[in-house]
Structures are given as structure tokens and as C-alpha cells.
Amino acid sequence: MLYKKMFLTISCAISLLQLQAQEPYVLVQNKNGATLGYSPQSGVQILTVKGLKFKDLNKNGRLDRYEDWRLPAEERAEDLAGKMSLEQIAGLMLYSRHQAVPSLPGGYFGGTYNGRGFPESGASAWDLTDQQKQFLKNDNLRHVLLTSVQSPETAARWNNAEQAYVEGLGLGIPANNSSDPRHTAKATTEFNAGAGGTISLWPDGLAMAATFDPDVTRQFGEMASREYRALGIATALSPQTDLGTEPRWYRITGTFGESPELDRDMTIAYIDGFQTSAGKEEIKNGWGYKSVNAMVKHWPGGGPEEGGRDAHWAYGKFAVYPGANLADHLKPFIDGAFKLKGKTGKASAVMPYYTISYGIDSVYGENVGNNFSKYILTDLLRKKYNYDGVICTDWLVTADEGKHRISLPASPGGGTVNCYGKAL
Numbered sequence: 396m397l398y399k400k401m402f403l404t405i406s407c408a409i410s411l412l413q414l415q416a417q418e419p420y421v422l423v424q425n426k427n428g429a430t431l432g433y434s435p436q437s438g439v440q441i442l443t444v445k446g447l448k449f450k451d452l453n454k455n456g457r458l459d460r461y462e463d464w465r466l467p468a469e470e471r472a473e474d475l476a477g478k479m480s481l482e483q484i485a486g487l488m489l490y491s492r493h494q495a496v497p498s499l500p501g502g503y504f505g506g507t508y509n510g511r512g513f514p515e516s517g518a519s520a521w522d523l524t525d526q527q528k529q530f531l532k533n534d535n536l537r538h539v540l541l542t543s544v545q546s547p548e549t550a551a552r553w554n555n556a557e558q559a560y561v562e563g564l565g566l567g568i569p570a571n572n573s574s575d576p577r578h579t580a581k582a583t584t585e586f587n588a589g590a591g592g593t594i595s596l597w598p599d600g601l602a603m604a605a606t607f608d609p610d611v612t613r614q615f616g617e618m619a620s621r622e623y624r625a626l627g628i629a630t631a632l633s634p635q636t637d638l639g640t641e642p643r644w645y646r647i648t649g650t651f652g653e654s655p656e657l658d659r660d661m662t663i664a665y666i667d668g669f670q671t672s673a674g675k676e677e678i679k680n681g682w683g684y685k686s687v688n689a690m691v692k693h694w695p696g697g698g699p700e701e702g703g704r705d706a707h708w709a710y711g712k713f714a715v716y717p718g719a720n721l722a723d724h725l726k727p728f729i730d731g732a733f734k735l736k737g738k739t740g741k742a743s744a745v746m747p748y749y750t751i752s753y754g755i756d757s758v759y760g761e762n763v764g765n766n767f768s769k770y771i772l773t774d775l776l777r778k779k780y781n782y783d784g785v786i787c788t789d790w791l792v793t794a795d796e797g798k799h800r801i802s803l804p805a806s807p808g809g810g811t812v813n814c815y816g817k818a819l
């Protein structure tokens with residue numbers, strides 16, 4: 396069922412950006428029905444059935460159920476899933492590496508245009524890179540992590556180029572562009588690499604919590620979601636709901652502090668602000684044209700890092716929960732992110748952290764990374780707390796630390812990635 400859920404998440408969030416004067420796409424109006432947007436370059440044609448217009452996404456000349464905007468999303472998703480190959484399903488389980496627009500000329504996040512770096516390629520800033528075409532077409536990947544952009548216009552035009560490209564592939568499944576937090580003044584590491592630029596500027600989570608005012612946080616979410624949609628971003632890899640109980644942890648500034656109750660209230664306000672559309676902007680159940688999916692992180696709480704060391708690196712692999720206070724760390728999730736005040740009900744997605752939550756598995760007795768823990772993901776998250784949204788691992792969790800550290804921007808000591816799948 397997870398792949399169906401992922402498609403539903405994408406379908407309710409993808410936006411069509413209004414750059415028609417510059418981009419070759421066409422809008423088709425249905426009276427008292429859906430407004431369709433498509434790119435003639437994709438090869439997609441419009442079908443007319445009983446006076447209504449539909450996109451022939453798989454180009455078979457007939458209206459399939461997943462193409463019929465009159466049907467419920469569940470029915471459309473089920474039809475689409477039945478048409479997908481194993482490789483296409485697997486592609487929807489993958490996320491890209493960090494993508495800058497235009498791509499950086501080299502390094503860990505670098506990309507090429509016809510085999511050349513951007514400065515010497517002659518490409519437009521919004522053109523797709525060789526690597527993006529590769530993972531969109533050959534790997535069937537549709538979840539893309541966007542970082543720095545040259546300008547809002549460049550981001551919008553790149554999104555249009557990307558959506559036109561995937562519309563012409565296979566079943567025409569759209570891309571779901573995502574972003575780590577990007578509203579602080581300066582990028583300092585890989586998990587806020589898109590920060591700064593031409594966008595409204597706001598304080599980090601810890602400073603937001605210092606207002607003690609969830610209304611301010613909700614206002615931020617409402618404004619940020621509109622900016623995300625204008626950039627072509629449909630999913631926010633936030634909020635960072637980790638309880639900030641370890642002041643030495645260098646990610647504590649992204650949290651809402653050490654109070655479970657304040658963290659809970661701020662988390663609700665943040666996600667409601669991002670996910671909720673109202674009035675004419677609402678389509679159904681609070682979702683609509685201004686909605687952005689929120690991926691709350693990091694389950695079951697990445698804050699109690701042993702000695703303040705971070706789990707991006709092997710020396711910080713353990714979360715220790717001093718005083719056996721796991722329940723406090725879970726509260727902002729189970730009483731906050733999963734019990735919203737708004738109509739969307741709960742955060743669309745959850746991201747576990749790299750940490751080994753040491754000593755909390757009372758069923759299988761395993762000390763493994765959260766992303767590999769049946770107890771943490773299945774027994775707790777799925778069964779005990781009945782979360783049925785998307786679970787998305789943190790990045791590169793299947794990679795083991797090599798002989799040399801990977802150099803990432805502004806990361807303390809350079810970046811290293813660990814699997815932590817083997818019980819210790």
C-alpha cells in the first residue's frame with residue numbers, strides 16, 4: 396500500500412507554475428471541473444469524452460481510470476499501481492541526491508550538461524542535467540531534493556522543464572520536488588543547503604520556539620508553503636521535531652527546544668500552516684492548491700545524541716534517552732504531528748534519524764539504526780501509534796562509511812555516512 400500512498404501524496408501537491416509566456420505548456424479548462432496543464436513537447440494528447448477533457452498520459456488513445464480526474468484518488472491510484480512495472484514501483488521508493496539549479500560544476504553535489512560543467516556548457520540555468528535525466532528516465536525516480544536555486548524564476552522554469560520531461564515518460568507520473576528548510580539567512584550544511592536567496596527570511600526552529608507563540612509558527616508555515624509552491628516544491632522535509640535535550644548537539648538550533656509541550660504545539664502549528672488550504676484554495680480534506688506535504692523528522696526523536704555527537708558520523712551513532720525518557724521525545728510526534736488541529740489530520744510523511752536508539756527495543760532486543768528497526772518502525776510507528784503515512788529514510792542509509800570521508804559543505808569533520816543495519 397505504501398506506493399499507492401506515495402502517489403496520492405504527489406497527486407495532491409504538484410503545482411503548475413504560471414510562466415506560460417516563457418514556457419511552452421497549455422492550460423485546458425473543464426467547465427465545473429479540473430483545469431489541466433500539459434506540455435505539447437511531452438507527446439501527451441487531450442482526450443474528449445462526453446464533452447470533457449482528459450490527459451492521455453500513457454498515450455494509448457483511451458481514457459484510463461487513473462487519468463480520469465472525476466474518480467476518487469484511491470481508485471485512480473489503484474489503477475495506476477496495476478499498470479506499473481516492478482521497476483517503476485521501485486523508482487517511486489527512491490529519492491535523489493541534493494540537486495542545485497543550476498548544478499554545481501563539481502564535487503559531491505555536482506552535475507553536467509552534455510558532459511560539461513555548467514559554466515562551459517552553454518546550457519540555460521533551468522535545463523535538466525545529464526544526471527537528472529538519467530535518474531528520472533532510467534531509474535524511474537520521481538522524488539527530487541532541491542537545494543540552492545539561482546532565482547525563483549529559474550526554479551519555476553526548471554520545475555516546468557522537469558514536469559514536461561517526466562510527463563512524456565511511461566505512465567506520465569509527475570515529479571515531487573522537496574526541500575530541506577530554506578528560510579534562514581545562510582546555508583551552513585547539507586541539510587539547509589538551499590537557505591538564503593530571494594525568499595522571506597525567518598529564524599531557525601529554536602529561535603521560533605523562543606517566541607512561545609504557535610500562531611507565529613503557523614503564519615510562517617502559511618507563507619513558506621506559498622513560496623514553496625511558487626518554486627515548484629511540493630514537500631517540506633520539516634519540521635525538525637526532535638526534542639532539544641542535548642545542548643552540545645550541533646543540530647539543536649533546528650529544534651523547537653527542550654519542552655515536550657512547546658515542541659508539540661509548535662509542531663502542530665508548523666504542519667497545519669504548510670499542509671492546510673482553505674476556502675477556494677481547498678480541494679478536499681484541507682488539501683489544495685497551497686498545500687505542501689510536511690515530512691516530520693526525526694522519528695523517534697534524534698535529540699538525545701550521546702555526548703552531543705551527531706549520527707551523520709560513526710562517532711555519533713547512539714541516541715541514549717537519559718532517564719528512560721523516550722516518552723517525552725515521542726510526545727511532539729504522537730500528540731503533535733499525528734494529531735493536527737487542521738483538516739489534513741497528520742503529517743504526510745515521517746523521517747527516522749540515522750541514530751541507533753540504544754536499548755529501547757523491548758521485543759526483538761536489537762540495537763540497529765532506526766531506519767532498519769522493525770520495533771521502531773513497525774511495532775511503534777505503524778502498529779502502536781497507527782501512522783499510515785509515508786516513511787522516508789534519511790539519505791544514504793544503505794551506504795557504509797568508506798576509507799575516506801566525503802567532503803560536504805560546512806559539515807564538521809567532513810561527511811561520512813553509515814548503515815547501522817547490523818545489530819551491535
